[in-house]
Amino acid sequence: MIGDVNIGGVYLPGLLVIALVALLCTLFLLSRLMLSGVYRRLPWRPLIDFAAYIFTAFLLLQGLNAQGFIV
Template sequence: MIVDLSVGGVLIPGLVVLALAALVATMAVVRLLAVTGVHRLFAHRALVELAVFVLLYGLLVQCLPSVGTLP
């Protein structure tokens, strides 16, 4: 189970925090693709952005150690 984050007494689910981190990383990768001109190789830029987000989000979820009390 992924640990929740407490901000001022408000609990934010850990997966939402990871989604925000993946969103920020996606924006950085998309800008890098735009600066280097690689985005011209793809027909559907929005689909590439979605794929990058899904890949980064999956990597973050896989790398985060699970914390739980169940055996």
């Protein structure tokens, strides 16, 4: 189970923290795509944004599971 994260006495669910980190990683990835010019050639950008978020969250969860942080 993913443990809670204590930030200044406020407990946040672990999955919420993982979702926020995945969101930040996705925003970073999409900004790099915008700077490279690839993003404007992609069809149906909202679907690409959502798929990038799901893919990033999946990779983050897989990485944490492989490291042993998620039991």
